Amino acid sequence: MVNRGALMLRYSQVAVDWLNKVDPVPTSELTVESVNEERTVYLVSNEVADSPDSVMAWVKLNHLVLFEGELFQWYVDESLWPKKRNWALFQEWFTIECHSVVEDTMIGHPIIDDDA
Structure with a gap:
């Protein structure tokens, strides 16, 4: 088991409607x-994953980075992104899913950051 939780964002119908509307x-x-x-898995600390309140507090603090990361996966052209990327829109677009237990089945193989 690794000392991380796994956080994922599940898209709502509102977000999907927007994606379909703006697709050039x-x-x-x-x-x-x-x-x-296929969703991105965000690793968070055990402390964050420990309770729904701490998950929500962390996501609220980091929602803009998460939002922009998700948008970038769809469209690199930022002019297509919604102008108001605020907490209220984030909550309309995503359901937050967090798992506090993460098992590493690749014992002995280092985790490597592809972007490093």
Whole structure:
């Protein structure tokens, strides 16, 4: 077990409707199911993952970074992003899911940051 929790953001229908509306080259209609198949996992400290209140406090503090990271995965052109990326919109777009137990099944193999 590693000393981290796993946090994921689940997209709502409101977010999916926005994604479908702004797509400059729509290929197919996105659905809530399709956008939530592959989600980014954010590792957080055990202390953050310890309770729903601490998860919410951490997400609220970091919501802009999380929001922009999610938007960047869809569109690198920031002019397509919503102008008001605030806490209220974040809460409309995402449901927060957190898991406090993370097992590392790759014992003996280092975790490597691909961006480093």
